[in-house]
Amino acid sequence: MIGITNIYPYLPHYRLKVDSINRAWNRSPGKGERAIANYDEDVITMSVNTISSLKQGWDDIDFLIHATTSSPFIEESSSDLIAYILGMNNNCLNLNINQSLTSGTTALHIGFNLLNQYKKGLIISADRRDIQSGDDFEKVIGDGACAIEIGTENILAKLEAFSSLSDFGYDTWKLKDDVSVKKSDEKFANEVKIDNLETVGRELLVKNNLQISDIEWIIVADSQSKLTKTIGNRLGFTPEQQFISSLNNEVGYLGVTSGFLYLNELLLKANAGERVMLLQSGSGVDGYIFSVTDNVESFKRENDLKTQVTSKKVVDNYNEALVRRGLLKVVELKPYATKTYLRRERENNLRLRAQRCKECGFIHFPERPNCHHCHSRETMEWLWLERTGTIVTFTHDHVFPGSIEPMTMVVVDLDGGGRIFTQMTDLSTEQVKIGDRVKLSFRKFHEGGDFPNYYWKATPILKGGDLT
Numbered sequence: 001m002i003g004i005t006n007i008y009p010y011l012p013h014y015r016l017k018v019d020s021i022n023r024a025w026n027r028s029p030g031k032g033e034r035a036i037a038n039y040d041e042d043v044i045t046m047s048v049n050t051i052s053s054l055k056q057g058w059d060d061i062d063f064l065i066h067a068t069t070s071s072p073f074i075e076e077s078s079s080d081l082i083a084y085i086l087g088m089n090n091n092c093l094n095l096n097i098n099q100s101l102t103s104g105t106t107a108l109h110i111g112f113n114l115l116n117q118y119k120k121g122l123i124i125s126a127d128r129r130d131i132q133s134g135d136d137f138e139k140v141i142g143d144g145a146c147a148i149e150i151g152t153e154n155i156l157a158k159l160e161a162f163s164s165l166s167d168f169g170y171d172t173w174k175l176k177d178d179v180s181v182k183k184s185d186e187k188f189a190n191e192v193k194i195d196n197l198e199t200v201g202r203e204l205l206v207k208n209n210l211q212i213s214d215i216e217w218i219i220v221a222d223s224q225s226k227l228t229k230t231i232g233n234r235l236g237f238t239p240e241q242q243f244i245s246s247l248n249n250e251v252g253y254l255g256v257t258s259g260f261l262y263l264n265e266l267l268l269k270a271n272a273g274e275r276v277m278l279l280q281s282g283s284g285v286d287g288y289i290f291s292v293t294d295n296v297e298s299f300k301r302e303n304d305l306k307t308q309v310t311s312k313k314v315v316d317n318y319n320e321a322l323v324r325r326g327l328l329k330v331v332e333l334k335p336y337a338t339k340t341y342l343r344r345e346r347e348n349n350l351r352l353r354a355q356r357c358k359e360c361g362f363i364h365f366p367e368r369p370n371c372h373h374c375h376s377r378e379t380m381e382w383l384w385l386e387r388t389g390t391i392v393t394f395t396h397d398h399v400f401p402g403s404i405e406p407m408t409m410v411v412v413d414l415d416g417g418g419r420i421f422t423q424m425t426d427l428s429t430e431q432v433k434i435g436d437r438v439k440l441s442f443r444k445f446h447e448g449g450d451f452p453n454y455y456w457k458a459t460p461i462l463k464g465g466d467l468t
């Protein structure tokens with residue numbers, strides 16, 4: 001048996017209300033909110049943060065497939081970078097699938113086929129699609145990521161069927177130098193899209209000798225929630241079987257990662273033994289039928305999608321949202337950086353690994369040649385630092401260049417030992433207190449050397465509800 005063994009979502013903390021967009025452009029009020037990545041988040045950081053706090057060193061993963069339409073890199077492998085940061089073995093097979101909104105579901109199909117040779121794989125999908133300010137599509141798109149773990153044991157959703165239809169040239173596109181995703185006429189796009197979705201839905205049933213009565217749920221992943229109803233009706237699903245995700249309204253349409261997150265949302269509601277049809281539109285359509293196993297009950301207890309959706313910080317000011325999204329530039333910080341530094345310091349900066357003195361056990365971060373504590377020159381051993389800790393002290397830097405609010409620098413004592421000096425992010429400065437519990441989140445630090453430089457920053461621990 002092969003299938004999905006777990007799903008790990010990641011949503012940025014910030015939300016922009018559709019109403020705030022409408023107010024900025026003197027339009028009539030609208031409903032819903034969009035998850036927007038902060039200025040220090042990109043597809044790489046969101047992908048890492050899907051699973052980085054769960055454990056250190058994912059060395060049991062045989063392959064990683066990264067799927068996105070919005071990698072910060074045109075050349076340079078995002079999957080290799082993510083695999084390194086997450087501590088996968090350097091013989092882990094890393095692949096990138098890009099350029100289509102079906103990249104995530106296509107990556108999943110490739111992953112299932114790789115399970116003929118390997119035991120365990122990860123598909124990480126993420127999107128942070130920029131939209132020109134004032135474009136109507138701005139009210140639709142959100143940012144986020146989702147990791148899907150697949151394997152042959154402890155299956156959560158068993159793979160029953162896959163079908164795919166290839167097509168192009170009717171919906172969204174983006175050229176190399178474009179700031180924004182472009183969209184063709186909705187009526188024209190829908191004519192092609194609806195036909196494609198219906199065709200794949202029917203193929204899934206016919207090829208596998210299944211009737212509508214064999215399937216409990218249908219989900220259509222698209223920027224228009226209404227298509228679930230359109231396709232559901234065409235295929236003969238009752239309104240009760242048509243799963244209309246609330247995510248398009250709560251966090252926006254999340255591109256490549258949308259189908260995975262809708263499936264996550266549905267599994268929080270589905271029962272063991274039920275079958276789910278998932279259709280993802282993009283360049284053509286990918287379709288799956290999964291059957292839910294008994295493991296869905298432990299998944300419901302552990303999965304934190306709901307906490308992530310409800311833990312949020314609403315940005316009222318439209319200009320602030322543009323700055324956070326990188327569409328409106330304030331002073332740009334360009335510190336000195338080179339690839340030599342990046343490589344030399346990558347165990348510390350990217351993996352958050354420290355050195356422990358073999359003589360006295362003192363933990364040094366960043367690394368150093370001899371022990372600061374006992375002055376031993378004996379060899380040090382590497383260890384992974386924990387991603388949670390407690391604020392020891394902090395300061396607000398009011399003249400930090402390019403920052404929206406004063407930059408809060410914190411010293412954090414990490415659980416399990418080690419101390420880190422870093423920036424605080426996703427939290428109003430006045431809320432920071434000594435003794436606060438924080439989590440470390442992988443973030444973009446700056447773009448010195450003309451490449452993104454990443455590091456770990458402190459963020460609040462999510463509990464659901466508004467972040468202040």
Ligand SMILES: [Zn+2]
Pocket residue numbers: 357358359360361362371372373374375376
């Ligand atoms: Zn020592």
